[in-house]
Amino acid sequence: MRRFLLSFVLIFCTINALFAQRDTDHWIAPFYTSVTGYTNAVYLSTDSTTPFDVRIYNNNNLIQTVSVAKGAPVSYTVPASLINGTTSTDAFTVGTKGLYLKGDKPFYCTLRSAQTAHGEIITSKGKAGIGKKFYVAATPSTANSSSNNFTAGILATEDNTSVTVSWNTAGLVFIGGTPGGNSQTFTLNKGQSYILAGNHLTSANLNGFIGAKVVSDKPVTLTNGNANGNFATNTSDGSDLIMDQSVPVERLGNTFAMVKTKATNPTLNMEGGIIIATEDNTEIYINGSTTAVATINEGQWYRINETSYVEQNPGSGHFNMFISTSKNVYLYQFIGIQGFSYNGGYNYIPPLNCFLPRKIDEIGKINEMPGIATSNITFLKLNILTEAGAAVTYSIDGGPATTPTAAQGPYPLTGNTNWVTYAIENPTGNLTINSTKAVTAGINGGYGTAGYGGYFAGFSSIPIIAKKTGECVPGIILEVDDSYETYQWYLNGNPIPGA
Structure with a gap:
């Protein structure tokens, strides 16, 4: 069989x-915000020239229907009460926050959260974002603050879903309740959610929830990070909303590439990333080195510093990094944007895979954040990763295909000759990316003191086969x-x- x-x-x-995160079904779990005032909106786009409906649900109740088509992406502002926990009664209990979106055809979906000082993009992975086993990610915090926290929101896709969250660090203090030990078990019905969060006034909370294991008996989705968090060397810099949707362990890999974003002060260490192991004796290698920089066990993490980036072609200003591990891991890239002060975010980074799609069509309203004037978004960068030898083009708002300039790429990747990277500054509008080989792309942006990022096209074109009957x-x-x-x-x- x-x-x-x-x-x-x-x-x-x-x-x-x-087309990767392009899917007919998207789930977005809630998160706890110690800093309030965020405007949340889902941004939807598609390659379909025929308009179709997308229905948006909360707790199985239809809250809005919108129509989307190529060249006509839409955004819908979501009431904060449906996605953000803000009081102790919102956490450590079964609740109804979270979203489910269903389209008649495949579409892209991001949740973008913004206020005057902070912002982030949560990229929905569609069906690739639901599963039964995850490990929680957050940033290794450097600042004790009541306005910083760790947060993990879990949303159920089926009734009678049993979930157990376990962690290794003693002394964690949770908002809204106290566990009986180093684990918490709860049952959710379809559309229900559960938030575990703790502020950073407790020392154990700074890093102790990173690597927590989430196991369920039916598929769930996980949103994880910090709202807010701070991972800069200087604790006065970098406080921001740092959030993304996770993927289950079966979607992980062990080879990755990252392109440095826009931080200009390396002493603050606002770039780099974090690796979280899912198995014991996981060795980590940087830029093709044959000597591991670290060996970590299940649930442990390793911080990749900004200094690990390599500038390709001296003077180009294009920095990238190749990461490989002996076993499958989670990798989140840290984003640093210099505005009025340094600000950050992070992206889940998909593993390199020759079955990635060859087209990303389309990323809608690429230079928009909810409630923020587009004129204030002065820091934006499109990073493209593709196989070596590929012909790459991009187009904006359905316009002619543009070939990147030599200054934009391709740049080699130290330690892996099979992949190359590009960087395009300040793209606008609705963006389509084409490559003759496998391709993935990410957006890094910022305004004022806010930094954010979102990755698109992160999963292979191999279909999931589900047995329905027989x-x-x-x-x-x-x-x-x-x-x-x-x-x-x-x-x-x-x-x-x-x-």
Whole structure:
């Protein structure tokens, strides 16, 4: 039976039709904000030239229906009460915060949160963002502050979902309740959520929840980070909303590339990233070195410093980094943007994969944040990663394809000759990226004292196969995820008529 299914998978490996986070279903779990005043909005875009409806739900209740099409992305402001926890009664208890979005065709979805001083982009991974096992990420904080915290929000996709969250650090203090030990178990129904958060006035809370394990018996989604957090060397710099959606462990990998963003003072260490291990004896290598910089165990973490970036072509100002590990890990890139002061954010970084899509179509309203004038967004950068030898173009608002200049790339990646990177400053509008080989891309931006980032196209084009009914052939029905508008089943290399 397994060999039978595998034959379908191998055939599908030759088809590159899935546009990563582009999906028909998106879930966004809530998070706890120790700093209030955020405006939250979902931004939706698609490659479909035919308009279609997207329905937005909270706790299984329809709150809005919007129409989206290529060239006509939409944003919808979400009441803060539906996505942000702000009081002790919102945390450490079963609640109803969180969003589910369902479209008639595949679409991209980001939650963008902003206020005058802080901002972040949470990129929905669609069905790739739901699963049964995760490890929590946050930044290793450097500042004791009641306005900083760690936060992890879990949203259920099915009724009667049992979830256990466990951690290794003693002495954690949670907002809203006290666990009986180093774990907390709760049951959620579809659309319900649970937030675990703790402010940074307690020393154990600064880093002790990083690497906490989330295990459920049915698929859930996890939003994790700090709201707010501070990871700069200087504790007076860098306080910001630092948040992204996680992915389950089966979506992880062990080879990564990052492009440095826009921090200009390396002594503050506002760049780099954090690695979280999911298995014992995980070795970490930087820029192709054969000597591990660290070996960490399950649930432990390692901070990659900004100094690990390599400037490609001296004087170019283009810095990138190659990271590899002996076992699959989580990697989040730290973002540093110099505005009126230094500010930050982070992105979940997808592993490099030759089955990544060749097209990202389209990232809507790339230079917008809710409630912020676009004229104030003066720091924006598009980073593109693709396989070496690829021809890359991008277009804005459906305009002509533009080939990046030599100053924009491609730049080599020290330690891995198979991939190259690009950086394009201050893109605007609705963006489409094309490559003749596998491609992924991220946005880093900022305004005033806010920094943020979002990554797009992070998952391979290999479809997920779900068994709906039947235990063996021929009484089996196979389906793939809804990111495909059409597909064809093959058997022994030949198309099955009508399948």
